[in-house]
Amino acid sequence: MKSNYADDSLTLHTDLYQINMAESYWADGVHNRKAVFELYFRKLPFGNGYAVFAGLERILQYLKDFRFSESDIAFLSEELGYKDDFIAYLKNLTFTGSVYSVKEGELVFANEPLLRIEAPLVEAQLIETALLNIVNYQTLIATKASRIKQIIKNEGSAEFGSRRAQEMDAAIWGSRAAIIGGFDSTSNVRAGKLFNIPVSGTHAHAMVQAYRNEYEAFHSYAKRHKDCVFLVDTYNTLKSGVPNAIRVAKELGDKINFVGIRLDSGDIAFLSKEARRMLDEAGFTDAKIIVSNDLDEYTILNLKAQGAKVDSWGIGTKLITAYDQPALGAVYKLVSIENEAGEMEDTIKITANAEKVSTPGLKKVYRIINRENGKAEGDYIVMADENPQVQERIKMFHPVHTFISKFVTNFDAKEMHVKVVSEGKVIYNSPSVWEMKQYALENLELLWDEYKRSMNPEEYPVDLSKKCWDNKMRNIEEVRNMVHDIEENL
Numbered sequence: 229m230k231s232n233y234a235d236d237s238l239t240l241h242t243d244l245y246q247i248n249m250a251e252s253y254w255a256d257g258v259h260n261r262k263a264v265f266e267l268y269f270r271k272l273p274f275g276n277g278y279a280v281f282a283g284l285e286r287i288l289q290y291l292k293d294f295r296f297s298e299s300d301i302a303f304l305s306e307e308l309g310y311k312d313d314f315i316a317y318l319k320n321l322t323f324t325g326s327v328y329s330v331k332e333g334e335l336v337f338a339n340e341p342l343l344r345i346e347a348p349l350v351e352a353q354l355i356e357t358a359l360l361n362i363v364n365y366q367t368l369i370a371t372k373a374s375r376i377k378q379i380i381k382n383e384g385s386a387e388f389g390s391r392r393a394q395e396m397d398a399a400i401w402g403s404r405a406a407i408i409g410g411f412d413s414t415s416n417v418r419a420g421k422l423f424n425i426p427v428s429g430t431h432a433h434a435m436v437q438a439y440r441n442e443y444e445a446f447h448s449y450a451k452r453h454k455d456c457v458f459l460v461d462t463y464n465t466l467k468s469g470v471p472n473a474i475r476v477a478k479e480l481g482d483k484i485n486f487v488g489i490r491l492d493s494g495d496i497a498f499l500s501k502e503a504r505r506m507l508d509e510a511g512f513t514d515a516k517i518i519v520s521n522d523l524d525e526y527t528i529l530n531l532k533a534q535g536a537k538v539d540s541w542g543i544g545t546k547l548i549t550a551y552d553q554p555a556l557g558a559v560y561k562l563v564s565i566e567n568e569a570g571e572m573e574d575t576i577k578i579t580a581n582a583e584k585v586s587t588p589g590l591k592k593v594y595r596i597i598n599r600e601n602g603k604a605e606g607d608y609i610v611m612a613d614e615n616p617q618v619q620e621r622i623k624m625f626h627p628v629h630t631f632i633s634k635f636v637t638n639f640d641a642k643e644m645h646v647k648v649v650s651e652g653k654v655i656y657n658s659p660s661v662w663e664m665k666q667y668a669l670e671n672l673e674l675l676w677d678e679y680k681r682s683m684n685p686e687e688y689p690v691d692l693s694k695k696c697w698d699n700k701m702r703n704i705e706e707v708r709n710m711v712h713d714i715e716e717n718l
């Protein structure tokens with residue numbers, strides 16, 4: 229196989245089976261039937277009570293650029309042997325559908341559509357893999373960041389993960405997702421350049437080792453950098469590192485801004501308390517203590533419980549790799565398809581597990597917000613022609629355990645999706661990443677604390693309207709009858 233094809237498009241960033249299905253649809257002449265797909269996940273990651281949606285901006289760029297480049301076409305034809313007639317069709321294919329999506333920074337939950345794609349079947353099918361790839365990673369990291377930030381609270385937070393990320397794309401899109409999830413800054417300079425997000429950093433042990441003398445290394449750093457954070461644990465934190473940092477800070481006085489010190493090994497609780505005492509005694513009560521070293525939300529919580537004196541946290545590996553749960557598991561399901569007569573018909577995917585049965589039909593999602601206390605009562609999935617806002621009172625019930633129910637009155641129903649692509653044209657301007665972060669923070673205010681705690685949070689309701697639930701049951705019944713008929717004929 230040749231391997232000198234230009235890497236000049238993302239259109240082949242798909243699974244082979246999507247192209248094979250596309251070929252069958254095209255050969256049978258059903259490729260342009262209208263199809264509706266929904267993208268959603270079935271289980272929240274990390275045992276968290278909510279997720280933070282991220283990935284839309286890259287999806288929009290991908291859809292805008294969606295076409296088979298000359299090298300894509302050459303590869304499909306020369307190496308994979310697709311026939312000329314299908315190849316000729318692919319040459320002119322672009323994305324002409326419409327997309328509805330929640331905004332980046334939106335809080336989202338299991339079993340509700342994050343994106344809805346309304347497009348010719350072939351187009352909606354070909355984009356599945358890329359959309360899932362983007363949303364699954366970015367949403368996972370934004371959620372992990374938000375979860376860690378819930379523990380960090382108002383102390384500083386910096387993303388340090390680039391060296392440990394699963395390759396370069398993950399590093400930069402992960403940095404961006406970390407900011408959306410609530411982090412203050414990233415150490416990745418390219419992410420800063422591409423996404424206009426704050427970059428920050430200290431220095432490494434290598435600098436102290438290179439000078440072979442801690443005092444000289446700190447002094448040298450201070451000569452060229454106004455803001456100084458000295459890494460104090462290369463030799464001996466309390467006997468050498470902290471005293472040398474204090475010495476340089478005293479000597480250079482107003483010539484530098486002595487921001488503080490960083491601890492990167494040893495017993496962080498003990499060392500931070502001792503370092504705090506030493507800095508305070510030397511008069512540097514404003515100097516900050518920054519810590520790093522394989523941190524995650526559990527270690528941070530534990531360090532706080534031990535009374536660690538930390539002002540700012542640098543977090544790499546366990547954030548950028550979503551260490552304790554490396555995949556989100558969002559899926560992309562066909563919910564409605566045009567039939568031969570040109571009418572839309574709902575479709576369903578059945579499994580033995582009730583929670584995994586897809587919900588058919590063109591639907592909308594509303595967040596039901598209690599007007600009295602400003603808190604979210606839950607999310608409410610309705611058929612496209614329903615509008616809960618015109619109802620005085622809605623009954624919200626669990627879609628599987630239907631006896632769990634409540635009536636809600638005096639509410640605002642916020643529609644969760646925005647139309648972002650209209651007949652192939654991107655019509656949505658993404659806000660800045662910083663605005664996405666603010667949006668996520670504001671939305672967290674809508675949630676009761678019970679949904680936000682890191683351990684065993686309450687399950688946030690994601691319910692179906694009666695009409696939506698009835699439609700699902702009707703579809704299940706239809707499939708049952710169909711399977712029964714097939715069995716009878718065997």
Ligand SMILES: Nc1ncnc2c1ncn2[C@@H]1O[C@H](COP(=O)(O)OP(=O)(O)OP(=O)(O)O)[C@@H](O)[C@H]1O
Pocket residue numbers: 492493494495496497498520521522523527530531534
């Ligand atoms: N007081 C503490 N309580 C709980 N966990 C801590 C405490 N201090 C440090 N840790 C965490 O313990 C883990 C292991 O630290 P460890 O002692 O192996 O690192 P180290 O050997 O000091 O440093 P390194 O191996 O990076 O040079 C790290 O995740 C660190 O964040």
Ligand SMILES: O=P(O)(O)OC[C@H]1O[C@H](OP(=O)(O)OP(=O)(O)O)[C@H](O)[C@@H]1O
Pocket residue numbers: 388389391392432492520521522523542543544545546
């Ligand atoms: O620990 P993380 O959360 O991944 O944060 C990033 C780590 O990267 C640097 O370490 P370095 O690459 O020098 O390795 P080491 O500290 O493990 O020796 C830094 O000192 C942090 O410890």
Ligand SMILES: O=C(O)c1cccnc1
Pocket residue numbers: 388389415428429430431490520542544
């Ligand atoms: O700036 C830092 O201190 C930093 C950056 C990346 C990884 N570890 C630390």
